[in-house]
Amino acid sequence: MTYPVIHVDALHKQFPTATKPVLSNISLSIEHGEIVAFLGKSGCGKTTLLNMIGGFEAPTAGRILLDNEIVTKPSKKSIMLLQNYGLLPWRTVYSNVLFSLENSPLSKEQRHERVINGLTLVGLEDRANAMPNELSGGMQQRVAIARALAIEPEIILMDEPFAALDTFTRYFLQDEIVRINTQKRMTILLVTHDIDEAIYLADRIVILAPNPGRIYKEITIQLPRQRDRASQDFQHYRELIFKEFQLSHEPPAIEYNI
Numbered sequence: 001m002t003y004p005v006i007h008v009d010a011l012h013k014q015f016p017t018a019t020k021p022v023l024s025n026i027s028l029s030i031e032h033g034e035i036v037a038f039l040g041k042s043g044c045g046k047t048t049l050l051n052m053i054g055g056f057e058a059p060t061a062g063r064i065l066l067d068n069e070i071v072t073k074p075s076k077k078s079i080m081l082l083q084n085y086g087l088l089p090w091r092t093v094y095s096n097v098l099f100s101l102e103n104s105p106l107s108k109e110q111r112h113e114r115v116i117n118g119l120t121l122v123g124l125e126d127r128a129n130a131m132p133n134e135l136s137g138g139m140q141q142r143v144a145i146a147r148a149l150a151i152e153p154e155i156i157l158m159d160e161p162f163a164a165l166d167t168f169t170r171y172f173l174q175d176e177i178v179r180i181n182t183q184k185r186m187t188i189l190l191v192t193h194d195i196d197e198a199i200y201l202a203d204r205i206v207i208l209a210p211n212p213g214r215i216y217k218e219i220t221i222q223l224p225r226q227r228d229r230a231s232q233d234f235q236h237y238r239e240l241i242f243k244e245f246q247l248s249h250e251p252p253a254i255e256y257n258i
């Protein structure tokens, strides 16, 4: 029997200190190798949802299945990639990537191979001995991606991973993500505020509406890769999503002056 890699079932989240739930009745299935982007107004619960899928937050009700097993804690099957890279400044690039394998049962040789493979996949094999502060922001994020890849996770969770980078570095890394997804068939979940990034990367965009956070709409992006940001079809999706966003906001209060 086949099952989705991630299955979110009637998920509900309310923080103990809050008066209202953050997320309500979220149900979602994600297939192996899919890239799914989450878009939504600030505060609608995107990060909370990603944290729960990663096992860093517990649901108040409902459940998340990863490979048909209930998520109760973080696992090596999924790894979170953050905006601020999270590199250790006193370690070399090589040693930062190796760090992710420190508690693994792999032999020294196998670890070395994983580190080199990870660095090669992001094109940084020749910078293995550099220190993080010798690298640009884009390169540091590539080291963070290599570190995630070295673990060989099934799922990469990305919370606005490229938000701090300039446009061209962002485009470059978006292409890296598409290439790695094609090569490794990893499942990728991406929280972003960037509509173009979502259309460029995702097989499916999930739009969340706020108060409480819930799934408002899912849009399948039926564009072949490699996608052309300037194409008519790309513009069609942009317009569609902009339109959806107006609708997903709460309607403004109308004042009548008679």
Ligand SMILES: Nc1ncnc2c1ncn2[C@@H]1O[C@H](COP(=O)(O)OP(=O)(O)OP(=O)(O)O)[C@@H](O)[C@H]1O
Binding pocket: 015, 017, 018, 022, 040, 041, 042, 043, 044, 045, 046, 047, 048, 049
């Ligand atoms: N640990 C926590 N305790 C209490 N409230 C929290 C906690 N974490 C998040 N929240 C609240 O939950 C709501 C959703 O936050 P979350 O960060 O998931 O939203 P988001 O959609 O990712 O926002 P943004 O796009 O601005 O990053 C916010 O109102 C936030 O203040």
